[in-house]
Amino acid sequence: MVVASPSPTHPEKVQFIELPIIDLSAERSKVINLVIKACEEYGFFEVINHGVSHDIITRMEEQGLGFFAKPLGDKQKAGPATPFGYGCKNIGFNGDVGEVEYLMLGTNSLSIVERSYAISNDPKMFSSAVNGYIEAVTGLACEILELMAEGLRVHDSSVFSKMIKGVDNDSIFRLNHYPPILCNNNNNNNKDPSFHANKVGFGEHTDPQILTILKSNDVGGLQVKSQVDDEDHGVWVPVPPHPTAFCVNVGDVLQAMTNGRFMSVRHRAMVTNTSKSRMSMAYFGAPPLHTCLTPPIELVTPHKPLLYRPFTWDEYKKASHSLRLGDSRLHLFKAT
């Protein structure tokens, strides 16, 4: 078997652990306990029976695939991803690269209507699919954030959800497309049937925002880092594609706002498929730029003193943008 490892000299551990899949239609107190456990253990879980309709998801997937199927010149008409538009291979502003192309959008419905003219040949269809999808996943994110606040026994159960509900939120929506690795003679002499492709599509990182809600098609690639089985280094756990589930990532802001009780999950997307593209659709729920981010008082006690100083999303976003993808950023905000 030929394996093109991301680091041939330091092979990384990959372990097939069963990650939590939570049925949101189950009894509320049970759901809450499972959500809290997953956020403490992994900072990651999947949800099923989430209430987002198949039609909303399919419409969005069709529009996304339609966009990526266009010739490069047409995709570039969406403008560069600085911050909103089309990007290819370059991620962020500091030299990170991956085997991915993407489309980044703000979540404001009017701005989506305006932008859709540069993105699609059927702008009305495109903006209605995107706005319908964003409305649905924002609702799901709010519901999950409220379950979390309840589980943490915080008096104001909307303490997290209200940050992404307001019109001035800074949430974003991103479509990622990972074309398959083609087997040419350089990496697969004689078309070896046991050839296993393995390239980094989107390198290891945490999401800076509050919460990410991600849906992919039926092609795998997402991996999350778990500290559970290897305290020192962590192991990579593949997330198998699921026909209906959404993946939920705890972001850096939620780690800070829970005073470190939840952990923001390190994850990456690998390209291992040699015949079919992976597409993921990620909603990143973020607060308004000038909101002061600090945990509710219930989560700060003499036994659990404040871990991070209060900061604004504007400050945190600027710090993130000045760093590389895989850098950890929260330590810059440690309380002294």
Ligand SMILES: C=C1C[C@]23C[C@@]1(O)CC[C@H]2[C@@]12CC[C@H](O)[C@@](C)(C(=O)O1)[C@H]2[C@@H]3C(=O)O
């Ligand atoms: C290298 C970078 C890309 C990123 C901004 C950053 O400076 C560090 C965080 C990266 C990330 C990860 C989650 C989202 O995909 C993203 C849009 C975000 O908000 O933070 C990306 C940023 C990006 O691609 O611009």
Ligand SMILES: O=C(O)CCC(=O)C(=O)O
């Ligand atoms: O494509 C994926 O599954 C992961 C994408 C991701 O982590 C991101 O866009 O931040």
Ligand SMILES: [Fe+2]
């Ligand atoms: Fe991510």
